Structures are given as structure tokens and as C-alpha cells.
Amino acid sequence: MERKTRQYQAIYDAIVAARRPLLAREVLALASAAVPRLSLATVYRNLKTLQDEGAITTVVLPGQNPRYELARRAHHHHFQCRQCERVFDLDACPDHLDRLAPPGFVVEDHEIILYGKCDSCCADPVQSRA
């Protein structure tokens, strides 16, 4: 990516504004407000570019499509609300996970995903904000 196109800006802006990991189609929906004829292919191409630039990272939950969020400096994990299906960042991390592995296995990395109900959905158990 060498040019700053309207599409690129709109896609980046959408991710910045969301402040949580978004699905490709959510990025399209949000960025379409600024660029009406925006295509999914362009969204994917720019997401790829943004990743290569280190501006965003991919968040993949088991069995779900990839989500994209602003790159963060710190190691962190995620929480998914089972009601609205939105994903949120977590800051804490319980170290010493190495001891969960059997003898002879070397742990290099880990991933933790919590599932439950977010604060909004706890307050309003009816509505869905997916």
C-alpha cells in the first residue's frame, strides 16, 4: 500500500472507532457510510495491508470468522459475550500456564478466551446488539 485512498481511510477509521475486534463484514458495514460502493474484496485487501503495516492485528476465536482490531502493544486476551456476540479486550493474564503442559512439552505461547455476558447485556438481558 503506497497510496492513501478513501477506502483505506474509511476502513482504518472504522476499526479505530469501534474499539473492539470487528468482523470483515462489520468493517464493510461501518466503512460503507464513508464510501458507499465499497466492496468486501477491498476491505479484505486493506485489512491485509494494515496487518502488514502492523497497524492492526487479527483476533480469531475458535470456530468463528477472524476479527480485526487496532494493534496493541501489550499481550492480552479476549472475552466474548454470548448474547450480543461482541468481543472485548482483557488486560490481565494469569501467568504460570506452563505447568499445565505434560513433561517433555515446551510451552511457547498461549491463548485464553472467556465467554459470558458483557456489562451491557447484564443490564439489559433482552436486547441483542450483535
Added chain:
Amino acid sequence: MERKTRQYQAIYDAIVAARRPLLAREVLALASAAVPRLSLATVYRNLKTLQDEGAITTVVLPGQNPRYELARRAHHHHFQCRQCERVFDLDACPDHLDRLAPPGFVVEDHEIILYGKCDSCCADPVQSRA
């Protein structure tokens, strides 16, 4: 599923014998030894049946295709070797993960995945057994 067919048996046996989560195409490869003309569609249909029967469970790692393993009674997590890509069961689990969530969020469940190098690959850093 009401009948015990050769295909059903071969698929179930493959999963039992593996003792670790298998990809659909791995199940096909293994069960094909017993049923030569076995098709992937049949594998998927029987995997679905086995799940409905509660005989097997699905293990999904972020960004990867689903794997299938014998249903286990106990809550457990998984370890994936980055060299051979095989997935192994872990028995331990570090509770008190609830406190990782922000105030107002309710944690109902969690998932932990460790990545690293399995014992076989530590012993033999060259060969891949994927």
C-alpha cells in the same frame, strides 16, 4: 442414525484409535483403510451423528479447521505442537479466571490453548509428523 454401518464403525474406530483430536480429512484417511470408497461427506455426516449421540466432541483452535475427539467427561484444554501441528489434551486447568474480566462482566466459561513443542518434536527437532 439408527444403523451401525461399516462406515460408522470405521469412523468411530479411527477416532478411538487416534487418542487425540483429528481433522475430518485425517478421519477420512484413517477410516479409508477399513472402507476404501469412503467419502468425505459420509465422514462429516457420521461425525455429526456421533456428536449428537454425545460420543465425540469438536475441538476448534483459532483459525484452524475443526478436529474431533472422543468425548471426555472432564473439563480440559489443549496443546498444539507448532512443529507437527498435532493437538494434545491437557488435564490441568488454572481456575480463578473469572477475575480477568472487567467489572460488570459475568464469566460463564473459558478456553485455554497452549502452543509450543511436543515431546516427540523436542526429541527429534527435524522430522514432522503432521
Added chain:
DNA sequence: TTAGTTGCAAAAGGTTTGCCGTTTT
């Protein structure tokens, strides 16, 4: 001008489904 980008449509890759012939009871 002109190389990089976009939109559209088609392709890919894994999983699911429709159809119809085959098997089991």
C-alpha cells in the same frame, strides 16, 4: 502519465446438502 487500487465476478477451501442408487432390517 502511470503504477497502484478498486469493483465485480469467479475461484478456493472446507463443510453441508440434494439426489438417487444401495444396504439393512
Added chain:
DNA sequence: AAAACGGCAAACCTTTTGCAACTAA
């Protein structure tokens, strides 16, 4: 014979790619 099951191919869904037209620098 009736009901269930398997194989094959097409359908699906999300992501990727080919290509001609467009556009930013």
C-alpha cells in the same frame, strides 16, 4: 418392501484472486 445410509456432485460461505477500469501522485 420400507426406511436409512452412502457416494457423488453441486451448493454454501468466507476469503482470495484475475482483470479491466479508475485514480491518486
